[in-house]
Amino acid sequence: MKKFNIAATIFGLFLSLSVSAHTSLKQSTPAQDAMLMQSPEQLTLTFSGDVRLAKVTLKDSANQAVDFDFKPSAAANSHFSWDLPSLPAGKYKVDWVILGGDGHKMSGAFNFMLHGSDAHSKMMPEPAKSQKNHNH
Numbered sequence: 001m002k003k004f005n006i007a008a009t010i011f012g013l014f015l016s017l018s019v020s021a022h023t024s025l026k027q028s029t030p031a032q033d034a035m036l037m038q039s040p041e042q043l044t045l046t047f048s049g050d051v052r053l054a055k056v057t058l059k060d061s062a063n064q065a066v067d068f069d070f071k072p073s074a075a076a077n078s079h080f081s082w083d084l085p086s087l088p089a090g091k092y093k094v095d096w097v098i099l100g101g102d103g104h105k106m107s108g109a110f111n112f113m114l115h116g117s118d119a120h121s122k123m124m125p126e127p128a129k130s131q132k133n134h135n136h
């Protein structure tokens with residue numbers, strides 16, 4: 001049992017070190033796995049430290065990129081935002097690539113879903129369910 005505790009402590013220490021050494025995505029809008037009823041007006045990314053953005057893409061479920069005038073950032077910053085065009089209902093994926101303060105290249109992705117007025121009538125023939133009953 002003692003041996004296990006030491007191993008767990010070392011593993012926990014290693015985890016916290018590796019987390020603090022790297023910058024990560026702290027917050028975004030839309031949030032990860034968000035279910036929206038209206039097209040989001042902005043895409044924002046907030047990182048845990050200053051980063052330079054190498055690439056950000058927004059793609060729909062057909063893997064078509066949505067153009068939101070992304071340009072790689074020359075200056076390091078921790079918060080970025082872009083105005084979005086009006087999006088049709090569907091599933092979306094945001095992919096990002098950053099260069100962190102320590103020079104490490106990192107990437108990540110998150111999804112969100114946009115429900116339109118007709119999205120549920122296509123998916124569910126029965127009367128629209130309330131948002132609380134969503135389980136996808």
Ligand SMILES: [Cu+2]
Nearest residue numbers: 035115134136
């Ligand atoms: Cu739904």
